[in-house]
Amino acid sequence: MTHYDLIVIGTGSGNSIVDDRFDDLSVAIIEQGLFGGTCLNTGCIPTKMFVYAAEVARTARDSSRYGVDAHVDGVRWPDIRERVFGRIDPIESDGRSYRSERLPNVTVYPEHAEFTGRRELTTAGGRVLTADRFVIAAGSRVIVPDIDGLDAAAVGAPGSRIHSSDTVMRLAELPGSMIVLGGGYIAAEMAHVFSALGTSMTVVARSAPLLRHQDAAIAERFTECARESWDVHLNAQVTAVRTGSDGVEVDYRSADGAVTTLAADTLLLASGRRPSGDLLRADNAGIDMHADGRIAVDEFQRVLSGGTAQDDVFALGDVCSPYQLKHVANHEARVVQANLIDPDHLTASDHRYVPSAVFTHPQIASVGLTEQEAHDDGRSYVVATHDYGAVAYGWALEDTTGFVKLLADRDSGQLIGAHILGPEASMIIQPLIQAMSFGLDAKAMAHGQYWIHPALPEVIENALLKLDLPG
Ligand SMILES: Cc1cc2nc3c(=O)[nH]c(=O)nc-3n(C[C@H](O)[C@H](O)[C@H](O)COP(=O)(O)OP(=O)(O)OC[C@H]3O[C@@H](n4cnc5c(N)ncnc54)[C@H](O)[C@@H]3O)c2cc1C
Numbered sequence: 294m295t296h297y298d299l300i301v302i303g304t305g306s307g308n309s310i311v312d313d314r315f316d317d318l319s320v321a322i323i324e325q326g327l328f329g330g331t332c333l334n335t336g337c338i339p340t341k342m343f344v345y346a347a348e349v350a351r352t353a354r355d356s357s358r359y360g361v362d363a364h365v366d367g368v369r370w371p372d373i374r375e376r377v378f379g380r381i382d383p384i385e386s387d388g389r390s391y392r393s394e395r396l397p398n399v400t401v402y403p404e405h406a407e408f409t410g411r412r413e414l415t416t417a418g419g420r421v422l423t424a425d426r427f428v429i430a431a432g433s434r435v436i437v438p439d440i441d442g443l444d445a446a447a448v449g450a451p452g453s454r455i456h457s458s459d460t461v462m463r464l465a466e467l468p469g470s471m472i473v474l475g476g477g478y479i480a481a482e483m484a485h486v487f488s489a490l491g492t493s494m495t496v497v498a499r500s501a502p503l504l505r506h507q508d509a510a511i512a513e514r515f516t517e518c519a520r521e522s523w524d525v526h527l528n529a530q531v532t533a534v535r536t537g538s539d540g541v542e543v544d545y546r547s548a549d550g551a552v553t554t555l556a557a558d559t560l561l562l563a564s565g566r567r568p569s570g571d572l573l574r575a576d577n578a579g580i581d582m583h584a585d586g587r588i589a590v591d592e593f594q595r596v597l598s599g600g601t602a603q604d605d606v607f608a609l610g611d612v613c614s615p616y617q618l619k620h621v622a623n624h625e626a627r628v629v630q631a632n633l634i635d636p637d638h639l640t641a642s643d644h645r646y647v648p649s650a651v652f653t654h655p656q657i658a659s660v661g662l663t664e665q666e667a668h669d670d671g672r673s674y675v676v677a678t679h680d681y682g683a684v685a686y687g688w689a690l691e692d693t694t695g696f697v698k699l700l701a702d703r704d705s706g707q708l709i710g711a712h713i714l715g716p717e718a719s720m721i722i723q724p725l726i727q728a729m730s731f732g733l734d735a736k737a738m739a740h741g742q743y744w745i746h747p748a749l750p751e752v753i754e755n756a757l758l759k760l761d762l763p764g
């Protein structure tokens with residue numbers, strides 16, 4: 294048995310905890326997979342590097358409406374792939390060697406670990422580790438849905454026709470055709486990437502519309518746009534998957550009971566991610582779990598045991614958070630770090646205004662309540678929308694689908710929700726996040742500053758001005 298002052302499980306956001314302020318502590322870092330976790334290796338960063346290449350191809354294909362007749366001569370998938378992983382893979386290996394070789398107080402265990410007692414871990418190699426304090430940053434993993442013919446072991450295996458986001462970006466060749474199963478973030482982003490690069494795209498989703506957790510107006514507009522580029526099948530219950538040497542077949546049942554069969558070269562599973570506290574056997578440590586598999590924590594990121602916060606075990610990121618987002622995991626990691634350093638003055642996580650963006654086409658960004666949520670909460674609110682096509686920069690873009698939708702509290706004038714579909718949505722939403730976070734009301738935001746003319750944020754200025762607020 295080896296004892297440490299601190300054990301960190303997981304090197305995604307968990308990797309940022311230990312800095313020189315921990316030099317006096319003996320630390321173990323345990324990582325069963327790639328160093329740097331999901332965001333760096335299989336998530337945010339590679340996907341967005343692929344999205345950028347997709348945008349370039351799409352812009353070239355769409356250029357004639359600006360009077361520029363460009364065309365895509367070819368897409369060099371291996372070069373696109375190497376651009377991405379040629380940058381990422383060295384960061385993974387440098388991070389691993391820095392932690393493993395250059396920090397005398399840190400020991401890296403490159404293996405799976407499980408709790409085998411309240412404050413005891415056992416690694417896959419049989420080493421028993423104990424510690425004064427633990428940080429659980431074990432993330433989440435791909436859900437393989439329970440479908441007839443779908444073998445979880447075959448997903449992402451060499452030569453397999455069936456992939457998840459863990460492996461699809463490393464395919465040897467660009468598939469000629471692809472079926473994406475799911476209607477959420479990963480489905481929307483990956484369908485955009487592959488279709489823009491030339492793959493014939495079919496999307497099969499269990500519900501309707503696509504991105505149904507967005508504000509309904511955004512989800513419906515996005516679904517209309519998606520139908521123009523992809524073969525979209527909604528309210529489709531996938532019942533069977535078959536693979537052969539030349540491709541994959543998917544059967545789905547519609548609401549009326551009719552069964553349809555789709556065929557493609559490749560199937561991408563994008564039906565959600567499950568927190569990994571179960572495989573860590575958090576139950577053996579007496580840690581409370583939510584019904585959806587998340588580890589239960591308080592506002593200071595301390596895990597709960599029998600409903601009581603534990604001072605010596607913290608959790609952060611996908612393993613416990615209601616938001617599977619990297620900026621949230623990073624925020625929670627900073628909170629955990631502060632609470633490890635100064636346990637007498639605990640810092641709380643701030644989950645008031647968590648924004649998100651879907652890097653699909655058109656791009657989507659949102660923060661705060663959807664109109665359905667505001668309605669269901671019984672809020673008294675005003676709502677306004679403004680089209681990209683109604684501001685000068687929208688004319689420059691020839692945009693016909695983009696819009697901004699804002700919700701504000703009728704009495705206080707504070708913004709309570711912001712939803713954007715259109716080019717650069719993830720960038721132009723930032724002043725709205727700032728206004729909400731710092732309590733700037735909608736009228737003051739609209740009138741109390743210059744808005745650069747004729748820049749795209751004028752679409753936000755106009756939506757703010759349309760909010761029917763008193764005063
Ligand atoms: C395709 C994709 C695209 C995404 N794009 C975005 C985006 O654009 N923006 C955004 O905000 N978020 C995005 N996300 C979500 C984001 O990647 C995650 O929310 C974030 O990476 C979670 O960080 P984490 O530190 O909680 O977990 P992770 O980064 O997953 O780290 C957990 C680590 O723990 C290790 N581990 C788990 N269990 C054990 C164990 N028992 N023993 C040892 N090691 C263990 C794992 O191997 C892993 O490396 C994306 C996710 C995916 C899949």
Ligand SMILES: NC(=O)c1ccc[n+]([C@@H]2O[C@H](COP(=O)([O-])OP(=O)(O)OC[C@H]3O[C@@H](n4cnc5c(N)ncnc54)[C@H](O)[C@@H]3O)[C@@H](O)[C@H]2O)c1
Binds near residue numbers: 498
């Ligand atoms: N840009 C970003 O911030 C970004 C990008 C990618 C992923 N992520 C994060 O990663 C998480 C996982 O992404 P995701 O797209 O896998 O999950 P998701 O929760 O966004 O979407 C899952 C989709 O799969 C469908 N589904 C679930 N089970 C199904 C089944 N058996 N058959 C058919 N459809 C089924 C759901 O209805 C839903 O449409 C996201 O929730 C998000 O938090 C974020």
